[in-house]
Amino acid sequence: MTITLRPGSTVMFTGDSITDCQRLESEDGLGFGYPLRVAGEWGLRHPDRPVTWLNTGIGGHKVMDLAARWQTDVLDARPDVVSILVGVNDMGWHTLDPKGYVIPVEEFEAGYDRLLAPLAEAGTRLILIEPFLLPIHDVIEAGAGYALIDDEKRKEWRTDLDPKIQAVRRLARKYGAHLLDADHMFAELAGTTGPEYWAADGLHPTPAGHAALAAAWLSLVA
Numbered sequence: 001m002t003i004t005l006r007p008g009s010t011v012m013f014t015g016d017s018i019t020d021c022q023r024l025e026s027e028d029g030l031g032f033g034y035p036l037r038v039a040g041e042w043g044l045r046h047p048d049r050p051v052t053w054l055n056t057g058i059g060g061h062k063v064m065d066l067a068a069r070w071q072t073d074v075l076d077a078r079p080d081v082v083s084i085l086v087g088v089n090d091m092g093w094h095t096l097d098p099k100g101y102v103i104p105v106e107e108f109e110a111g112y113d114r115l116l117a118p119l120a121e122a123g124t125r126l127i128l129i130e131p132f133l134l135p136i137h138d139v140i141e142a143g144a145g146y147a148l149i150d151d152e153k154r155k156e157w158r159t160d161l162d163p164k165i166q167a168v169r170r171l172a173r174k175y176g177a178h179l180l181d182a183d184h185m186f187a188e189l190a191g192t193t194g195p196e197y198w199a200a201d202g203l204h205p206t207p208a209g210h211a212a213l214a215a216a217w218l219s220l221v222a
Helices: 034-045 063-073 092-096 105-121 151-175 182-193 207-218
Strands: 010-015 052-055 081-085 125-129 138-142 145-149 178-180
Touching: 010 034, 010 063, 034 052, 034 207, 063 105, 105 125, 105 151, 125 151, 125 207, 151 178, 178 207, 182 207
Parallel strands: 010 052, 010 081, 081 125, 125 178
Antiparallel strands: 138 145
């Protein structure tokens, strides 16, 4: 069953850089990514059903970072719908920094659960977007230096990320949230075009990648 967005509804997008997309530098506060595309497409299709769109994504944030600002950035806004995309910064790639802390899946899931519980209690409708990783060979900034991302490193990342994707799926079932299976979606899309078309670094979507996220998101609402 899709989520019904009634006139006057407030929708909150939150998460990390994939949601942030320089929102503080944009006039509407939505940034340049999928939240803007969702809002624009909804406005085009439904001029009779105005919605307030909010974005509180912050680049680099993990579940623990969301928890620290959850009350002021999310709960206090009393949104009708909350859409969350978080997890890629909880993944093992941060251990490329020697001071990095490996976040166990149990800790990730428990922290994420604590974010969702008060929303569910308030009757907020939830959309959980899986974290995702496309198989790109690239050089990324890591701590004070740079690291070459090869097949072995990607395999390590997937070993860490896959259980966290499963945790998001479990939480979606637990809270009756709508799940946007972004990792599966991008894997299928990459099979026809190559992964760089959707996320040049494997993590941050291209314009086409953001459009794909927005289209999948809109399919969950009515």
